[in-house]
Structure formats: structure tokens, C-alpha cells
């Protein structure tokens with residue numbers, strides 16, 4: 001049974017196909033509104049993530065399907081000590097496809113090995129969140145018209161930010177992408193990604209601690225949150241924090257067609273004053289996430305022979 | 308120190324000094340009721356110092372474990388007091404229940420019945436990653 005646990009479970013061709021389907025859904029939503037009639041998506045959320053869950057649920061409803069599930073471990077059988085493997089087997093009897101969120105890394109993989117229906121990883125700890133990456137890719141594609149040939153800056157927590165690692169892996173399969181890594185020294189991109197992904201795929205990159213100095217070169221800016229608990233001291237955090245907050249002043253020298261992305265939720269790393277700037281794409285990204293989830297649900301149900 | 312020579316069993320030689328005990332543990336030799344000698348810091352012309360493990364019994368020896376801990380070690384198979392075979396070792400592609408994942412956020416920390424599985428992620432540097440959470444071993 002085909003599942004998607006890691007963004008690299010999908011080939012480049014498959015991702016391009018998903019993007020094409022998502023763009024078609026955007027153009028002709030009516031064509032898709034009955035595709036999953038009578039089918040059920042189980043949203044198994046062992047930890048709350050309202051935005052991701054609602055995105056999956058809206059995706060399934062807009063395909064004409066139904067949704068069952070739970071939104072926290074307390075309301076699930078996990079609170080009675082049931083294993084992920086057993087939960088996956090039981091849910092396979094009720095639903096046609098699973099979207100699973102779990103605080104433990106690797107839990108959706110375990111589910112996929114035990115379910116007889118497709119499993120989509122909706123986030124496992126600090127590990128993978130492939131549908132977020134699909135949302136990021138569709139956003140870049142729609143804003144830039146292509147996934148090849150631009151300069152993308154990643155700003156903030158590049159050490160622990162799983163969305164950054166996953167997007168870099170996905171982009172490594174496209175052509176002529178320049179990467180600019182913008183972070184405090186404490187939160188630089190780990191070596192195994194620099195060597196294993198960027199160097200290995202011949203992607204040129206530069207590292208800097210200064211957002212303002214590189215902002216004029218960027219076509220895409222991917223912002224992430226710098227969290228206080230990642231620092232050794234409160235002073236250090238407060239000193240660094242403001243350097244990684246995007247404000248209208250910092251945007252002054254940016255390109256007029258810069259696309260600003262953020263996986264959300266945002267705390268304060270993007271000033272709300274930017275929300276009405278046409279370069280702010282983070283709310284469009286949320287919508288794009290729903291379209292990519294629709295495309296992915298369709299693909300996996302088709303492959304499973306359910307539709 | 309005198310250690311009796313082996314009649315039927317194995318001599319694991321050229322274990323890098325200091326790794327003999329770890330290998331002894333991971334091979335589960337402590338639990339076996341057979342004659343085993345762990346000899347540490349033996350003089351070696353090649354490397355200066357080495358560890359040796361001698362097992363005087365024809366047991367199931369997990370060569371993957373030896374390959375993982377000491378891929379340059381040699382395993383001599385002894386029958387009736389003579390070496391009948393020298394096993395070659397390599398880094399195993401996959402290890403099941405040899406080592407445990409140390410990532411506190413890994414699913415294996417809460418689901419006890421899961422096998423601990425590691426796969427070879429980088430053969431050049433001998434890096435293994437957890438099958439579930441991809442944490443480095």
C-alpha cells in the first residue's frame with residue numbers, strides 16, 4: 001500500500017503531477033467535487049494541530065468525501081494504551097485513507113506498515129511534514145511560475161526547522177536554485193544537510209547572519225520562527241531575536257516580486273504590517289496546502305484502487 | 308596470562324583496543340553458558356594494541372554485529388583445534404535489535420514491541436540511522 005511519510009517518498013515527476021492536479025483543481029473545482037463521494041478520510045491526530053487537521057478535512061470535503069477521526073490523544077484509544085500498529089489496523093476497517101499526526105517521530109511510518117489503506121504523515125514530532133512541503137512547493141510554483149531558477153533565502157531556525165530541511169530536500173531535485181541560509185550561528189543548517197543535500201546535488205549556497213544585507217538578492221524568502229528555548233541565555237535570545245524579524249524597513253530594498261513564505265503559525269517573526277504587502281504569500285500558502293492535500297488524497301486513493 | 312586454546316568455536320581477532328567489551332555485550336556473550344575469554348590490550352604489530360575474544364563453543368555468531376563494531380576484525384572458525392575458515396566482515400546494510408535508538412522523541416521509546424532497526428545511511432563514514440525517526444546511531 002502506497003503511503004507518503006517523507007517528501008522524498010514522492011518522485012520529482014509525481015510532485016510535478018500533484019502540482020498540475022492542484023492547479024487544475026484551482027481552475028475547475030466543480031470537476032473534483034464528487035471524486036471522493038462515499039470515501040472516508042480518518043484524521044488521527046495524537047496531538048492537536050487544528051490548522052493541519054482542518055486543512056485535511058476541508059480537502060476531503062471539497063472532494064465530496066467524508067471525515068472521521070480524533071483531534072488529540074486523550075480522545076483516542078492511545079489513552080488506553082493501544083499501539084500505533086493496532087490503531088492503524090483497526091482504522092483500516094473503517095476508512096479509505098489516513099492522515100496521521102503524532103508527537104513521536106516514526107509513528108506514521110509504523111502506521112503505514114500496519115494499515116491496509118494509504119497513510120499520509122501529517123507531522124511526526126520534529127521529523128517530517130511532507131504536506132507542508134507540498135504547500136510550499138505549490139506556492140513557489142504559483143508565485144514564480146516555475147520551480148527552477150531563482151534565489152531562495154531561508155531565515156530563522158535552520159537547525160531544528162523541519163520544514164526548512166524538507167523543502168531544501170525537495171528543491172534539490174530542481175535546477176539552478178541558489179540557496180541563502182540566514183540564521184544566528186547557534187541555529188545554522190546542520191552539516192549533514194549541507195553535505196548530504198546541498199553539496200551532493202551541486203546546489204550553490206551562502207551562509208550569513210544578516211538578513212538585511214542579502215534581502216535584495218532574494219526571489220523567495222522562507223521565514224521561520226526563532227524560539228527562545230533554543231538559546232543558552234535569555235540575553236542572547238533577546239539580542240538576536242530582532243535581527244530575524246521581518247519588518248517593512250527590512251523589506252525596503254527587497255525585489256518587488258519577492259515571495260515571502262512562512263509555514264505558520266507565526267508569533268512575531270513577521271510584522272503584521274507586512275500582511276497587506278502583495279509580497280506576503282503565507283496566507284496563500286495555507287490555501288495552497290489544501291489544494292495539494294486534495295491532489296495527494298486523490299492520487300493515493302486512485303493508486304489504492306478505491307476510486 | 309594463559310588462555311586455553313579453542314577446540315571448537317571462534318577467535319575474533321584484531322578488534323580495535325577498547326571495543327572488545329562493547330562487542331562482548333552486543334553479541335550477548337554474557338548470557339551464554341559457554342567458555343568465553345575477553346582479552347584486552349594485546350600487543351599488535353599492526354595497530355599497537357588490540358582486543359581478542361575467544362569463544363569455545365559452536366554458537367550462532369551474529370557477524371553483522373561484529374561488522375558494525377569492528378569491520379576490520381577477523382573471525383577465525385575453529386574445528387578440532389585448527390582454523391578451518393576466516394570470515395570476512397563488512398558494514399551490515401541493516402541491523403535489527405542490535406542497538407537502541409537514543410532519540411527521546413522516537414516512536415521506539417514508547418512502543419516497546421517495535422524492533423529497533425538501523426540502516427546504513429552512509430557507508431563511507433559508517434553512519435547508521437534509525438528506520439523510524441532517522442536519528443543517527
Ligand SMILES: [Zn+2]
Nearest residue numbers: 408413437440
Ligand atoms: Zn529512532
